Amino acid sequence: MVQKVAIAIHDGVQALDIAGPVDAFMEANAFIAPGDGYEVVLVAADRQPLRASSGMRIAADVSFAEARDDFAILLVAGGPALPVAAPDPALTQWLCRAPDRAAIYGSVCTGAFALGHAGLLDGRRVTTHWQNAAQLAAQFPAAQVEHDRIYIRDGRLVTSAGITAGIDLALSLIGERHGPRLAVDVAKRLVVVAQRQGGQSQFSPFLVAPVQDDSPIARVQTHVMAHVGERHTLQTLAGIAGMSTRNFARHFVLATGITPHDFVDRARIDAARRLLEADDQPLKAVAYASGFGTADRMRIVFRERLGVSPAQYRASFRRTGENGMSGA
Numbered sequence: 001m002v003q004k005v006a007i008a009i010h011d012g013v014q015a016l017d018i019a020g021p022v023d024a025f026m027e028a029n030a031f032i033a034p035g036d037g038y039e040v041v042l043v044a045a046d047r048q049p050l051r052a053s054s055g056m057r058i059a060a061d062v063s064f065a066e067a068r069d070d071f072a073i074l075l076v077a078g079g080p081a082l083p084v085a086a087p088d089p090a091l092t093q094w095l096c097r098a099p100d101r102a103a104i105y106g107s108v109c110t111g112a113f114a115l116g117h118a119g120l121l122d123g124r125r126v127t128t129h130w131q132n133a134a135q136l137a138a139q140f141p142a143a144q145v146e147h148d149r150i151y152i153r154d155g156r157l158v159t160s161a162g163i164t165a166g167i168d169l170a171l172s173l174i175g176e177r178h179g180p181r182l183a184v185d186v187a188k189r190l191v192v193v194a195q196r197q198g199g200q201s202q203f204s205p206f207l208v209a210p211v212q213d214d215s216p217i218a219r220v221q222t223h224v225m226a227h228v229g230e231r232h233t234l235q236t237l238a239g240i241a242g243m244s245t246r247n248f249a250r251h252f253v254l255a256t257g258i259t260p261h262d263f264v265d266r267a268r269i270d271a272a273r274r275l276l277e278a279d280d281q282p283l284k285a286v287a288y289a290s291g292f293g294t295a296d297r298m299r300i301v302f303r304e305r306l307g308v309s310p311a312q313y314r315a316s317f318r319r320t321g322e323n324g325m326s327g328a
Contacts, residue, residue, distance in 0.1 A: 003072035003177065005040045006102070008114070009060060010079065010091055015052040016163050017077035017108040018042065024170035027189045031182050043067045045090040053080050064094040073173060074102035075158075075166075078109030083132045083139075087114045095120065099156070104173065106158035108166035115159070116140040125154040129162030134257055148305070167192055216241035216248075217255040224264055228271045229291045232264050265301055268292055272302075276314040283310055 005025055007018055022040050029037035044050060044060035052058055076095065086092070095118035099105040107115050112128040113136060115121050121143035128136050130147060137145035146152060151160040151169040160169040167190065175183035220241050224232055237260050238248035252260050271290035275281065283295040287310075292298035295310070302310050 002035060003038045004069060005038055005073045006043050006067060006071045006075070006098075007040065008074070008076045008091060008094070008098075008111075009042050009044045009050060009058060010077075010082075010088055010114075011050050012053050012079040012081040013050065013058065013077045014079045014109060014163060015054050015056050015058065017079070017111065017166050018058065020164060020167040021075060021108065021170040023190060024167050024174065024186055027186045028174050028178065028182060030189070031185050032178060038072075041067070043094075045088055064090055064098075067094075067098070069101070071098075071102040072104065074098055074105040075169075076107045076111035076114045077166075078107065078111040078113075078129070078163075080110070082110040082113040083135050086117055092117045102156070104156050104158055106160070106169075108160050108169065109162045112136055112159050113139070115157075116143065120157065124157050125152050126157070126159040127152045127161055128159065131162070149307075164192075215255065216243065217252055220248075220252070220260070221256075221263065224267050228267050229289055231291075232260075234260060264291075265305065268298075269301065269305055272298060272310065273313065276310055286310065 005021075007021065009018060025038040025040055032038075041061040042058070043062055043064060046063045047060050049057040049059045076091075091114055095114060099120060105120070107128070109129050110132055112121065112126055113132075115126075116136065116139060121140050123142055123144070125144045125146060126136070127133065127146050127149040133145055133147035137143065137147075149161060150165050151158060151172060153172075158169060158173070160166050171183045171187055171192075174186060220237050223240050224237070234245050234249060238245040241248050241251075243251065249260060252258075252263070256263065258266075268291045272286050272292065275286045275289060283298065287293060287295045287298040290298070292301065299309055302308060302313065306313065
């Protein structure tokens with residue numbers, strides 16, 4: 001039976017939020033018996049061409065009024081304007097009803113904001129682009145926003161992180177329906193990692209750097225990244241910043257959105273990830289070099305932060321040569 005996938009689009013949509021999942025589902029058809037694959041339709045307020053954020057013109061296959069079918073999957077593509085202003089009321093109105101006709105519904109990237117305006121995030125675990133996660137949580141406080149996830153499945157609701165994470169989400173949904181082997185085959189065709197786990201971290205510590213590179217907070221971050229294997233306490237970090245511990249902790253959160261402890265953990269994870277990808281040195285050596293001290297402590301933090309163990313991370317992302325990585 002054909003699985004019908006609807007992707008809702010809008011003015012200012014991120015083109016890759018559409019193209020990534022569409023190509024994943026279409027590539028899957030090459031491995032599936034005719035009649036059992038995917039059919040993707042783009043849905044919008046009308047069929048007039050829309051202008052994507054890149055300037056590309058994209059036209060929907062059907063309008064909201066015409067989209068009366070049931071869907072296996074319904075996704076809303078994101079776009080840079082969605083966190084700034086409420087979406088087209090026509091999109092919001094359609095989303096209030098359409099998920100009732102979908103086995104699975106959700107969003108790619110900032111499409112989560114459109115779901116929020118339709119009241120679909122309340123009480124649900126969700127994610128979005130790391131840069132917009134705090135805003136999503138503030139704008140829709142009834143949602144349980146997880147700031148650092150590639151994608152999340154909460155019942156029938158699925159949400160993903162930024163842009164290319166829509167491919168990870170699509171691969172996950174393909175794997176659910178047709179098995180992990182097919183998802184791997186599709187990932188190989190797309191030349192992407194097969195496949196990032198939903199709980200994997202979206203970003204490294206570098207992406208939370210404050211705006212002012214010469215600020216005391218930036219000085220602390222630079223020191224931590226350069227000496228990641230050393231012990232870092234709140235007192236020593238505050239001393240580098242030239243502040244009291246209380247004042248430093250408050251300014252650090254204001255500048256970065258995370259605590260100093262979180263930053264140190266992320267810095268160590270980032271260092272450990274690079275070591276795990278680079279060679280086969282023992283886990284205890286990786287743990288020591290990246291500041292965790294012991295392999296057991298590193299396993300605990302990896303599980304908490306990434307949802308995978310260091311060994312699982314290495315198995316998925318270990319580089320096999322200059323031009324490739326295992327699992328890709």
